[in-house]
Amino acid sequence: MKKYQLGEFEEVVMLTVGILYENAYGVSIKKEIETRLNRKVSVGALQSALKRLEDKEYLRSHDSDATPERAGRPKRFYKITALGKKAMQYTKETRNAMWDSIPDVALDVKFVTN
Amino acid sequence: MNSQPPKIFLHFFRWFCHPNLQKPIEGDLIELYEERVKEKGKRNADLRFIRDVLLLFRSDIIKPVDGTYRINNYGMLKHNIKLAFRSFKRFRTSFAINLIGLSTGLASVLLIYLWINDELSVDKFHENDGQLYQVMQNINNPDRIITIEATQALMGQALVDEIPEVEMAASVVPVGSYSSDRIIQYGEVKLKMRDEYASEDYFKLFSYALQRGNPADVLSSKKNIVISADYAEKLFGENTDPIGETVTIRQNNEIKPYMISGVFEDLPANSSKQFDGVFSLEVFLEAYPHVREWTNSDPYTYLLLKENTNVEDLSKRIEKFVSTKAEGYRHTHFLQKYSDRYLYGKYENGVPVGGRIQYVRLFSVIAGLVLLIACINFMNLSTARASRRLKEIGVKKAMGAKRGSLISQHFTEAFLMTFIAFLIAGMIITFILPSFNLLTEKELSIVPDFKLVSAVLLIGFVTAIFAGSYPALYLSGFDPIKIFRGKITGSAGDLWARRGLVIFQFSVSILLISSVMVITSQISFIQNKNLGFKKDHIIYFKADGDLEERGSSFIDELKKETGVLNAGMFGHDLLGNSGRTSGIRWEGKGEDEYIRFANLEVGYDLIETFGLELVEGRTFSREFGDESSKILFNEKAIEMMGIENPVGKIVNLWGRDREIIGIVKNFHFESLHQEIIPCFLQFYEEQSTIVVRIQSGNELETISRIEEMYQIRNPGLNFTFNFFDEEYDRLYRSEQQIAGISKSFGAVAILISCLGLLGLVAFTSERRQKEIGIRKVLGSSEYKLVLLLSSDFSKMVGVAILISLPMSFFIMKYWLESFAYRIELNIWFFIGSGIFSMLVALLTMSFQTVKAAKANPVEALKYE
Numbered sequence: 001m002k003k004y005q006l007g008e009f010e011e012v013v014m015l016t017v018g019i020l021y022e023n024a025y026g027v028s029i030k031k032e033i034e035t036r037l038n039r040k041v042s043v044g045a046l047q048s049a050l051k052r053l054e055d056k057e058y059l060r061s062h063d064s065d066a067t068p069e070r071a072g073r074p075k076r077f078y079k080i081t082a083l084g085k086k087a088m089q090y091t092k093e094t095r096n097a098m099w100d101s102i103p104d105v106a107l108d109v110k111f112v113t114n
Numbered sequence: 115m116n117s118q119p120p121k122i123f124l125h126f127f128r129w130f131c132h133p134n135l136q137k138p139i140e141g142d143l144i145e146l147y148e149e150r151v152k153e154k155g156k157r158n159a160d161l162r163f164i165r166d167v168l169l170l171f172r173s174d175i176i177k178p179v180d181g182t183y184r185i186n187n188y189g190m191l192k193h194n195i196k197l198a199f200r201s202f203k204r205f206r207t208s209f210a211i212n213l214i215g216l217s218t219g220l221a222s223v224l225l226i227y228l229w230i231n232d233e234l235s236v237d238k239f240h241e242n243d244g245q246l247y248q249v250m251q252n253i254n255n256p257d258r259i260i261t262i263e264a265t266q267a268l269m270g271q272a273l274v275d276e277i278p279e280v281e282m283a284a285s286v287v288p289v290g291s292y293s294s295d296r297i298i299q300y301g302e303v304k305l306k307m308r309d310e311y312a313s314e315d316y317f318k319l320f321s322y323a324l325q326r327g328n329p330a331d332v333l334s335s336k337k338n339i340v341i342s343a344d345y346a347e348k349l350f351g352e353n354t355d356p357i358g359e360t361v362t363i364r365q366n367n368e369i370k371p372y373m374i375s376g377v378f379e380d381l382p383a384n385s386s387k388q389f390d391g392v393f394s395l396e397v398f399l400e401a402y403p404h405v406r407e408w409t410n411s412d413p414y415t416y417l418l419l420k421e422n423t424n425v426e427d428l429s430k431r432i433e434k435f436v437s438t439k440a441e442g443y444r445h446t447h448f449l450q451k452y453s454d455r456y457l458y459g460k461y462e463n464g465v466p467v468g469g470r471i472q473y474v475r476l477f478s479v480i481a482g483l484v485l486l487i488a489c490i491n492f493m494n495l496s497t498a499r500a501s502r503r504l505k506e507i508g509v510k511k512a513m514g515a516k517r518g519s520l521i522s523q524h525f526t527e528a529f530l531m532t533f534i535a536f537l538i539a540g541m542i543i544t545f546i547l548p549s550f551n552l553l554t555e556k557e558l559s560i561v562p563d564f565k566l567v568s569a570v571l572l573i574g575f576v577t578a579i580f581a582g583s584y585p586a587l588y589l590s591g592f593d594p595i596k597i598f599r600g601k602i603t604g605s606a607g608d609l610w611a612r613r614g615l616v617i618f619q620f621s622v623s624i625l626l627i628s629s630v631m632v633i634t635s636q637i638s639f640i641q642n643k644n645l646g647f648k649k650d651h652i653i654y655f656k657a658d659g660d661l662e663e664r665g666s667s668f669i670d671e672l673k674k675e676t677g678v679l680n681a682g683m684f685g686h687d688l689l690g691n692s693g694r695t696s697g698i699r700w701e702g703k704g705e706d707e708y709i710r711f712a713n714l715e716v717g718y719d720l721i722e723t724f725g726l727e728l729v730e731g732r733t734f735s736r737e738f739g740d741e742s743s744k745i746l747f748n749e750k751a752i753e754m755m756g757i758e759n760p761v762g763k764i765v766n767l768w769g770r771d772r773e774i775i776g777i778v779k780n781f782h783f784e785s786l787h788q789e790i791i792p793c794f795l796q797f798y799e800e801q802s803t804i805v806v807r808i809q810s811g812n813e814l815e816t817i818s819r820i821e822e823m824y825q826i827r828n829p830g831l832n833f834t835f836n837f838f839d840e841e842y843d844r845l846y847r848s849e850q851q852i853a854g855i856s857k858s859f860g861a862v863a864i865l866i867s868c869l870g871l872l873g874l875v876a877f878t879s880e881r882r883q884k885e886i887g888i889r890k891v892l893g894s895s896e897y898k899l900v901l902l903l904s905s906d907f908s909k910m911v912g913v914a915i916l917i918s919l920p921m922s923f924f925i926m927k928y929w930l931e932s933f934a935y936r937i938e939l940n941i942w943f944f945i946g947s948g949i950f951s952m953l954v955a956l957l958t959m960s961f962q963t964v965k966a967a968k969a970n971p972v973e974a975l976k977y978e
Contacts, residue, residue, distance in 0.1 A: 026142035043146070044169030047139055051174045063138060069148075073141025 004087035005056070012037065013049050014058060014088055017078050025064075025075040026050075050078060058084030117151045119144065119163045122540045125562050127167045132177040139170070164541065190519065194526035201503070201527065208495040211873045212488075215866040216535035219488030220577065221542040222862055225550055226481035227569055228558045233474050236384045237453040240321040242418055245281075246452040247425065249273075249415040249432070252464035253445050255710065261461035263288075264411040265447065266436060267399060270313060273417060273435070279428055282418040284319045287311040287398050289389045297364040297659055297831065298341070298391065300349040304830040306658065307345070307363075309391040311398035311413070317378070319418050322385075326357050327376025333394045338375035339363070340392045346377045364659065383557050386456050408440035416452060425449055473852065480859050483622045485573075487863055489581040490615045491870035492528065496585035497612065498877045507589060508597035520590035528582025532574050553854045555847075584611075613910055616874070619867040620914030620951060621921075626860035628922040628947035629929075632939070633853045636930060639937045640846055646781025648725040652838035653817065654805045657683065659828035665800055666717065671823060677809050677816030680723040683801035685715030686783075698794070699766040700755055709754055712783065712793035715801060721746075721778065723807045731761040731776025734797045741797040745772040749780045751792030767796065782935075789934040805838075864951065868958040871907060875959045879903055879966035886966055887974030899967035904959045911955045915948040922947075 006014070016032045017024040029050075030041050053059045060081050063074040080088070127143070128136060143166060150159035202209040240246055249269060253260040270283030289308040296307045317329035317340070324332065325343055332340045339361065341349070350356045356374045363372050372393070381388055395413065399405055405412045419425065429449040437443040450458070450466060459469040510520060543560065551558055560566065657665040665683055672681045698711055721733040729749060734741045745767065752760050760774045780790050808816045821833040843850070879886070886899055923944060930936045 026138060027145050030142075030146075042169040043139070043142060043166040044172055044175065047135065047142075047170060048172055048174035051135065069145070070141040071144045073137050073144060075141060076135075076138030 004090045006058075006087050006091050009045070010049055010053055010058075011088070011091060013046070013053065014080065014084060017059060018080055018088075022077070024078045029078070053084070054078075056083075056087075057081055058087055117148075117156050117159070119147045120160050120544050121560055121562060122544070123164050123167045126537075126540075127170065130171060130176050132175060135175060139175075143167070160544070164544075190522075191526070194523045195530060197523060198527040198530045202531075205495075205499055205502075207876055208499060208873050211869045212492050212495060212531055213535055213538065215488040215491045215869050216531060216577070216581070217538035217542060218862050218866060219485040220532075220535055220539035220573065221546070222484045222859060223481045223573055224539060224543055224570070225546065226477050227573070228560070229550075229554060229556065230474050230478060231565070231569075232384065232556055232558055233457065233470065236456040237386050239382060239384065240453070242319065242321070243453050245419045245421060245423075246319065247417045247419055247449045248452045248455060249417060249447050250450050250461075251411060251445055251447050254464075255708070259464040261464055262411070263414045265413065265415040266408055266411055266439075267395070267405045267413050268408065268439075269436065269447075270413075270415045270417070272439070273415075273432065277428070277432070279420050279423040280417050281420050282315050282319055283313070284316045284416045285313045285395055285413040286316060286416065287395065287413045288387070296391070298339075298345070298349070298361055299364070300359065300361045302830065303349050305345060305348060305390075306832065306834070307341075307390045308388065309393060310387075310389045311393045311395045313395040316392065317376070319416055322381060323379045325377045325379050326355065329376075332376035333392065335373075335375070336394050336396045336400070337371070337373050338394055339372040340376040340378060341374060342380055342390050343377055344380050345390050346374075408436060409443065411445075417449070425451075470848075473848070476852075477855065480626070480856065483626075484859055484863050484866070485577060486580075487619045487622060487866045487870075489577060490619050491866060491873065492531065492581035493584045494612050494615055494870055495873045495877070496524070496527075497588055498874055500585070500589050503589070504592065504597045507592055508594045511592075511594035511597075517590045521586045524586035524589055525578070525582045528586070529578045532578040532581070536570070536574055554851055612874070616867075616871065616907070616910045617914045617917065619870060620911050620955070621918040623860070623864040623867045624915055624918040624947055624951045625922045625925075626856060626863050627951060628919065628944050629926055630853065630857050630860045631943050631947055632922075632926040632930070632937075633849070633856060635943070636933065636937050637846060637849055637853055640849075640933075640935070641843065643782075643935065646726065646779055648807075649839045649842050651679075651810050651813065652724070652805060652807050653820075653835045654684070654803050654838055655824075655833065655835035657800075657802055657804050659831050661804070661824075661827060663800065664827075665804060668823070668827060669717075669719075669804065672804075672806060672820065675816065675819055675823075677812060677819070679807040679809055680719055681804065681806040682720030682723040683717030683799075684720050684803045684805050685798065685801045686803075697768045700757060701763070702756065709751075709792055711751060712791055714783065714793055714795045715798050716795050717797070717799055717801050720805060721795070723805050725807075726781055727779040729777040729779050731774070733776055734795075743770070743772055744775045744797060746776045746778055746795040747774060748778050748790070748793050750790055751794060752777055754792050767794070772796070864954060868954060871955055872958050872962065875903065875907060875962040878906075879962050883966070883969070883974040886969070887971035890967075890971040891975070896964075896967040900960065900963045903963040903966060904956060907959055908952070908956065911952055915952065919944040919948060 012033060013029065016029050016036075020028055020032055026043070026046065030043065030046050033039070033041050033046075050059065050061075054061060058081060059078045061076050061078050063076050066072045066074050124140075124143075127140065131139065143163065146166070147159050147163050150162055237243075248263070249265050251262050251265050253262060265285075267285055270285040273280045274283045287310060289310055296309050298305050298307045312333060314331075314333050316333060317324060324340075325346075327340065332338060341356075346354075346356050349361065350359065356377065359374050360371050361374060362369050378392075398413075402412070404410055419428070433446045433448060435447060436445070446464070448464070454466075457469055457471040457474065458466040460467050507520060547558060547560070657668075661668050669681045669683065672678050698709070716734065718734055718736060721728075731746070733746065734744065738744075745765065747755075747760065757763055757774075760777060763774050764771050765774060766772070778795070782790060783793065784791075806820065817835070820835075824833045825831070882903070886903075889899060889902075923939065926943075927939060930939065
């Protein structure tokens, strides 16, 4: 039984929300992931991840006031909750612990070139 | 930023999205969209927007169907949808065929719906639409009755005064009559203007909304002019109030000041009247005082009738109204609803006999047929593969499923299919609409208003019910015991039904194809027909501004240009715009003899510029001094008048003697819908139109030089000209549109029919796998197997050809009758389209039949 459930993409989203801090909303998150990780993110995938994370209470959101440049639609800004922070730390720590447990020999791989 | 993301998808998104998430996500989408428009252009942004919306269609984002969870039906519905998707997956070919067929069918229907909706909306925007009538006049000539719009100038007011049912009237001289363009000037800005002259109540009668000014009094003075918002902006700049400003108008060689008394909003595209400025009718009556007489007709008369007026009765009562004013006036009047005139604008014997409405009807039928063909595919394929789903039905029935639930299962499938097809149709339309607009010269767009949404729902519902009903009722009716005993193999009746449907599909397709062939060849016949003059490399433009008085000196200059072969002035245009008169007397004219002549007014060299051929005599020329007492006739006129050795004889035109100096060979000066009528050419030195024949090769250079010369004479004015051949082709615009539209729909119809055929052949060859295997083992050749598999369907296509060809023959004969000059209906049009469809059908079938015939018999037989 996992204590904190956080998928790979969800983790990326959480981290990005953290990076962007005050300015984390749909488009900015999408762009940040795309530039940092050099992978395409569809609006659909991102929004459903955000929704799941909010349902798990790792993120909370508030809407900005409507601005004219988005045809009057508000921006929804996301913030990491305390629970979210714990989940991220937990993931990180477990990963680190696992890294540390790998014997050095296992990673002593040489690249073979022909 | 005025680019908008594709509306249907935006609305689709709003519809499915969870209300909590909708606004911020929509904001994100719009932000991304606008960014992409800037970076990569609208098309790319549209595509990506559509992709994003479709990718958002996922369980986290879709709004929950709360409330229905607890109702038992929900589970059943879910089950049905699941089964539908499974069956789509399992029968991929027929799914694809159905989807392509239905979505193209739906897209055609929706396009036609948009077009028809637009046609029907023309002139319907007037608030008084229901009570707005136009007075039409029947010219009762002894040979035939001609219906015209021109009426007496005093008629409107007299009707208001004398007939209680008439509440208000407007007399209007429409754009274009009384020739050359007006030029409106304010400061340095000069513009050409399309203008009307209208009586005082014009803006009260029609709902051309006034931005500024009061509808009741904008036309109260002769000094007033009302202009469009567009012109107000061009003349005075944005957001200024031009009321009370004085502009100068140049008309009839005079420059006069007028005061802007009102500004009307730009006219909507679905207004059949388009004008830029309106003067008071008094200005017109002052310039042409004879129009006030009861025997002269010029302005159009529009009436606002009181509610609950018996229009038919009133129309009869005003029939002879003018004869009470002018003794012995023999022409009569009748009323027609103003907004009806656009669609019912053709008259025979003084009664409306249709017009564009025929095209509206024709296209509705075509769209319906295309959709029907697609529905038939769905029916055929679902019943054909019924045998593969029999076990499923048997098991369900054994478990206690009622017939009703089986029916609803199959309807679910049909509805789901229609829904998916609609999404694809939406995409197709988004991409096709611009070219469709180009073809039909309209500005159609998808505006999801109540009307469109309900139309879409209705079309979808009808399609799904129609396509789904036969398979649903058929499949659910089996006896489960027979199913398990394997007794059901498809009865003869079903086979016949299926055959009948295929025959129907192909009949319709062949009908469309052969019609397209006839229409196309008639149009090319018209475009290449020898008209009696050379229509290529001729440009013409209005002699306006300074040229109004000094056009001939301009022509002399033009002729010196290299590249200009000839030039002349003309009062008409050889495109159907010519005067008519019966006011000619000649020696030997019988008492009752009545001939209406077309009146073409020409200047020097015009006959040469157009390349009209002379049979006898000479043309107008400077060498002979005053030519205004001379006249030329065409052969037809001479023949009808019965004058022998005409050159040198004297005829009397409008009370003045004219000497016949020449005969021109018959030439077409109107659309080929009409026969050549007798005509004469008379001479006036200054005319309204300048016609120039230019050398081919460097037209553009020559034209730009002509433009420079024009600009010297008329500084600040736009030079607008037309190529004669292009304008000539425009006469057949509606035929070309019909040809274009029927071509595309013919193609769609045959495509869908062939897809259906492909599906059916695939199915039968699969069912006959074993038979084919055995035949092959016994030594049958592949060729014979292909023949065996195709013969059944080829017979059906053959029957379809037999049914449809006579039908298309009669339809096309009827259509061709509207042309005075037409091609002969050649039997090869029909044989050709029959052979064509047969070949297409055989080719389609060969994809499957060859594959089936080539298959290794071991594959089919090893399980036995």
